[in-house]
Amino acid sequence: MVRRFALTPGEPAGIGPDLCLLLAGSAHPHVLIAIASHALLSDRAAALGLATRPQCVTPDAWPSEPAPAGTLYVWDTPLAQPAEPGHLQAANAPYVLETLTRAAQGCLDGSFAGMITAPVHKGVINDAGIAFSGHTEFLAQLTGTPQVVMMLATHGLRVALVTTHLPLKDVAASITPQRLEEVTRILHADLRDKFGIGSPRILVCGLNPHAGEGGHLGREEIEIIEPTLQRLRDEGMDLVGPLPADTLFSPKNLERCDAVLAMYHDQGLPVLKYKGFGAAVNVTLGLPIVRTSVDHGTALDLAGTGRIDTGSLQVALETAYQMTGR
Numbered sequence: 001m002v003r004r005f006a007l008t009p010g011e012p013a014g015i016g017p018d019l020c021l022l023l024a025g026s027a028h029p030h031v032l033i034a035i036a037s038h039a040l041l042s043d044r045a046a047a048l049g050l051a052t053r054p055q056c057v058t059p060d061a062w063p064s065e066p067a068p069a070g071t072l073y074v075w076d077t078p079l080a081q082p083a084e085p086g087h088l089q090a091a092n093a094p095y096v097l098e099t100l101t102r103a104a105q106g107c108l109d110g111s112f113a114g115m116i117t118a119p120v121h122k123g124v125i126n127d128a129g130i131a132f133s134g135h136t137e138f139l140a141q142l143t144g145t146p147q148v149v150m151m152l153a154t155h156g157l158r159v160a161l162v163t164t165h166l167p168l169k170d171v172a173a174s175i176t177p178q179r180l181e182e183v184t185r186i187l188h189a190d191l192r193d194k195f196g197i198g199s200p201r202i203l204v205c206g207l208n209p210h211a212g213e214g215g216h217l218g219r220e221e222i223e224i225i226e227p228t229l230q231r232l233r234d235e236g237m238d239l240v241g242p243l244p245a246d247t248l249f250s251p252k253n254l255e256r257c258d259a260v261l262a263m264y265h266d267q268g269l270p271v272l273k274y275k276g277f278g279a280a281v282n283v284t285l286g287l288p289i290v291r292t293s294v295d296h297g298t299a300l301d302l303a304g305t306g307r308i309d310t311g312s313l314q315v316a317l318e319t320a321y322q323m324t325g326r
């Protein structure tokens, strides 16, 4: 059955608009609605020399069939200032958040089966005076979801995070039994319900070097991680760890593993991106809506050049299709 999805091109000075236009060069099995400035997309298509044309559509008359190759449906959302590839403008930060809000509200009210997001620039949104950590936290707040989980996946590896966008100095204090339990429950439930894995086996990283070396290099493993995992194991979850993060990611360990749960952003994501940058998807678990995203950032250096890889956006689209097709 044909479904309708929101596609947000993200930061207007970045590669998101380019990616969406390049993708619309081919036909898709579902209706994609880019929530963006029509002027931005027209200008960027011209700059890239693409034949793809943005076509305005509105919520009172959504198209029922996918766009033909070379057409990108757009729900026009005006910019504050014309965008220039590679040049961030804080004045356009509210525009970026408006596109995300329209997409998420459309998912909540049933207009969209899910949303697929191209990258935003977290810094420029904060420069505009708006506190913003990432899509993950923004969508949690917008949908009134107290805890969500960031998971990135590529061929042969899924990595979920206990903490997301916070300074390293705040990580240890954020690894509480309550957060770890909630994150593990969400990961376990969504692997089962959204990814069809009957009995997920999850490998859990320690926080400290060598998973604390028996308490000599930190006590979070003994006092927080192991007791929390044991409580959940007693309920029947297949959880292994806490394991030293430096050896957890070995082929032998990963052979029988449905996901790795890392304690923080730069513990898990460098491994995932080394394995599959450009072919990975970022999924927000625990939300009442389906949201997938690319594995990369705004790549300001490449905006408007056309020398970009659409692989991750393609995987993000396919993952959203799969998650909503169950």
Ligand SMILES: NC(=O)C1=CN([C@@H]2O[C@H](COP(=O)(O)OP(=O)(O)OC[C@H]3O[C@@H](n4cnc5c(N)ncnc54)[C@H](O)[C@@H]3O)[C@@H](O)[C@H]2O)C=CC1
Residues within 6 Å of the ligand: 010, 015, 118, 119, 120, 121, 122, 123, 135, 282, 293, 294, 295, 296, 297, 298, 299, 300, 301, 302, 307, 308, 309, 310
């Ligand atoms: N989902 C999102 O909204 C994400 C947003 N970001 C944001 O992006 C901004 C820039 O982050 P960086 O760490 O510089 O990472 P980045 O991914 O933008 O760039 C890293 C390197 O990869 C290259 N690259 C990225 N995407 C590419 C593509 N599709 N094709 C070819 N080359 C590509 C860039 O040219 C650069 O050399 C930051 O503000 C960050 O917060 C980062 C990750 C995800």
Ligand SMILES: NCC(=O)COP(=O)(O)O
Residues within 6 Å of the ligand: 133, 134, 135, 136, 137, 269, 282, 293, 295
């Ligand atoms: N490194 C992944 C990342 O930062 C994505 O953040 P979000 O915008 O999806 O929350």
